[in-house]
Amino acid sequence: MALQSGKKLPMFIGHIWSKQKSRWTLLGLRLLAFLAAAAATLVMVLNKQTKTFVVATIGTTPVNLTLTAKFHHTPAFVFFAIANGLVSIHNLVMIMVDLLGSKFDYKGFRFPMIASLDMLNLALVSGGANAAAFMAELGKNGNSHARWDKICDKFGAYCDRGAGALIASFLALALMLLISFLSILNHKLVNSSSHNSHNNIIALPN
Amino acid sequence: MAETKRIFTFLLRFIAFCTTLSAVIIMISSRQRATVLVFSFEAKYSDTPAFKYFVIVNAIVSIYGFLVLFLPSKSLLWRLVVALDAVFTILLTSSISAALAIAYVGEKGNPIAGWLPICDQVTKYCNQVKGALIVGFISVVLYMLLFLYSLHTVLNPLLLEKS
Numbered sequence: 001m002a003l004q005s006g007k008k009l010p011m012f013i014g015h016i017w018s019k020q021k022s023r024w025t026l027l028g029l030r031l032l033a034f035l036a037a038a039a040a041t042l043v044m045v046l047n048k049q050t051k052t053f054v055v056a057t058i059g060t061t062p063v064n065l066t067l068t069a070k071f072h073h074t075p076a077f078v079f080f081a082i083a084n085g086l087v088s089i090h091n092l093v094m095i096m097v098d099l100l101g102s103k104f105d106y107k108g109f110r111f112p113m114i115a116s117l118d119m120l121n122l123a124l125v126s127g128g129a130n131a132a133a134f135m136a137e138l139g140k141n142g143n144s145h146a147r148w149d150k151i152c153d154k155f156g157a158y159c160d161r162g163a164g165a166l167i168a169s170f171l172a173l174a175l176m177l178l179i180s181f182l183s184i185l186n187h188k189l190v191n192s193s194s195h196n197s198h199n200n201i202i203a204l205p206n
Numbered sequence: 207m208a209e210t211k212r213i214f215t216f217l218l219r220f221i222a223f224c225t226t227l228s229a230v231i232i233m234i235s236s237r238q239r240a241t242v243l244v245f246s247f248e249a250k251y252s253d254t255p256a257f258k259y260f261v262i263v264n265a266i267v268s269i270y271g272f273l274v275l276f277l278p279s280k281s282l283l284w285r286l287v288v289a290l291d292a293v294f295t296i297l298l299t300s301s302i303s304a305a306l307a308i309a310y311v312g313e314k315g316n317p318i319a320g321w322l323p324i325c326d327q328v329t330k331y332c333n334q335v336k337g338a339l340i341v342g343f344i345s346v347v348l349y350m351l352l353f354l355y356s357l358h359t360v361l362n363p364l365l366l367e368k369s
Contacts, residue, residue: 073319079307124299126299149319
């Protein structure tokens, strides 16, 4: 089949990638991305560890200091939690729209809207995941030049849970990259050129 | 109409290239020697992996921006430019957010972890890093605009066809 750009695809791609199969693949990927982002948010928000240190000994009684490591002490982790929360909401809304909202289409505006929102949320989750990753690296290795000690040897469980949340977020990032790419490819492959002529109506004013 | 659009995008790409290049230069040239108590130490951008990542990503994006400036407007490589715009915009957002996170710790410290802020000891270094981050943020905004514009041209095929 021919794309509207004039290029012809090999015929076997049209046979493998039918419309129904692609729709369910995308839906499954979106569900996975939603679960990964939601898991990252939950693990990060519920991340907390309390530990008691003995800082001095006066006579025979030790002086204790209780420290709690919570995620909201670090703004990068707050941003991480908010970004992943927003991304999971976005994926949930996209799943709902895909399942229930096949009638919502304003002059062919649906596909550019979905593609743009996908890309914007991809940028959001990449920002959140990366900021948290570098903060976690600082917590794990410290910074000898700034005299910042590492904290992961003291708050091991906090660090481990944070690492789990980070892994889930990077998984959501990879899945969203795949989803954006596949959704655009799917739209170009499956729709005929007569459908794409509707897109000309929605040209932004130049 | 198409002519003004081409000039406008060329100008936007040129300004975006300038901002990424200046972010790299400002960050690389930020160093300060300070004396605390008896020993002196030097604060450089390469002490922190987040700032190193920021410099590397902005260097790559400025090279890409420089090459795209010379792309003839009728070339078929503009489709690749659309995809690469997406990738590099996302890389830029990740680099600026990482650098901002570490710079925040440097400015305000983290009392729970026992990390003291270092900005009052190396003020010149801190201000220069802040300047580099501001320029980096402007470049992120510009690349977002360019990316949204490329997305618009891809999804509206009228502009990509040779007319």
